[in-house]
Amino acid sequence: MFHLIQSPAMQTYVLPSICAAIIILAVPLLAGCFLIAERKFRAHVEARSNDAGTEAHGLLEPITEVSKLLLTEDVTPSRADPVIFWAGPLVSVVVVLLAFSVMPIGPAFHIADLNIGLLFIFGIGSLTVYGVLLGGWASDTQNAMTSALGVAAQLIVYGTVTILGALSALLLSGSLSLKEIVQAQLDRGQWFVFYVPVGFAAYFLGSLSVTTLAPVDSSGPGNESDTAYMSAYTGYRRCLYLLAGYTNVILVACIATTVFLGGWLRPLAGYRDRFPGTSVELLDVLPAIVMMGAGAYLFWRARRLTVNIRRAGAFSVAGLCVVAAALLLGVLFTSESFMQGVHGAFWFVVKVGAYIYFVFWFRFEFFPTYRDKVSRLEWRMLIPVALVNLVTAATAILTSQDTGWPMRLTTLVATATTLGVAWWLFKNPLDEAAAVRAGGE
């Protein structure tokens, strides 16, 4: 059995196909869960209930909405270019899904491990601009065209900031392969977010805009809003655009997790003490404890719920948590590589979830901003600061290599320097001189 899995044909064709099928089927479901989570969390932040008039805690709402959207007639505007009108949503969704093909979800679960993995993702990701532009152009309405141009500009500009942020982590990893980037974080003893926090911040702000979600979306007048480029689309093709949008958020979180947050590594991955007399590491019971804690908390909450259906729902989710905890504990007694694969996937999913939660929180706490202000922030602050951060981080790494000083110290100094430059830029806006000149004329 085991030698069959190790055979080259299996490794090249069968296992990647299984992983691919799982990803393709799971991502649309995740997008649906995303929809529920977003609404619940938004309602919570805005201190209101969003389940009024819905059954089963509002959990069935996304199913209703998506099936309604999918069963709507497929309208093609008479003046639209039929081929390009199809190409827009197809390019969007295929491109975003393809980026997952090099994403390692745990040490065992991945489709392909390219030596240029991150470059592949950024290269493929930059094609999303075409999805937006083609859709906007093919619709042949001014709303769609204006919106598509604005969104495309935003995608390109913030794509640059995102890549500059991720580059600061590449300085430390010395490789573009996503698996080796995670391995480098294990070797260096810390996740890269602690070495290059400014790079992570640039990546975070850039990726917020790349997903074209609030606080940088749809705040313009109607014809500039971020979804207007798909205003001529209905039914299946509109669904594809929406799917691409939600998948993009998951993708951005996956990249951040892999590059900055240690990928599938558990917290304190360098601590390898084992239970006496066994090969089980002490911290490998952490996933089971986390799930157990979540289950216990849900049981405690469920008892106080008054509506029957909600109590039943909470109890069943709590039961699932306990089952998951038992499974995570059970894999400790299987083979080492299988255990690593399952636990790696667990930590990866937990980190991606935490990142998406943080993105939600950021979006709902801050007011939407007009796109020109966002663009100004990007040119005035983010690109210069990200470039300076690259230079200071590289200097810190080389200094630490040559002198043997601890890298934590040198990168701390580098971060402080970068923040100082950012503060100076904030205090001395260069474009105000131009504004004064233009006003005086």
Add this chain to the structure above:
Amino acid sequence: MPSQYIPIAIFTFLVAAFLAVSFAALRRIRLHLGMAETVTAQVEREASAADSSRPAHSLSFSIVAMIYVIFAVAVVFLFPWAIKLSQMGWYGMIIATAFVGILLAGNAWLHRMGALSRN
């Protein structure tokens, strides 16, 4: 083609299959429900029907677009240096600093000229 790209080809094929199958299934369901297959509709246009939605854009748009492209391309040049930082040492560091310095000077100059502000 290196063998590590084979899984990506498989993945692409599966994505295409997923899209084709889901679209065909939905079309069947819609036909079964008695809905029209595909509709070509006259979508209402905001402005008068005479003017095009694909108009000529002002020159400033092209200037900003060019600046975007320059910065995006410049980032690509930094990739090899970032990967080989340790091997290139201080020599690479000096060159990269000069490169980044020129970019920053260009950025500052653009701001002073007001090239990136609207109006």
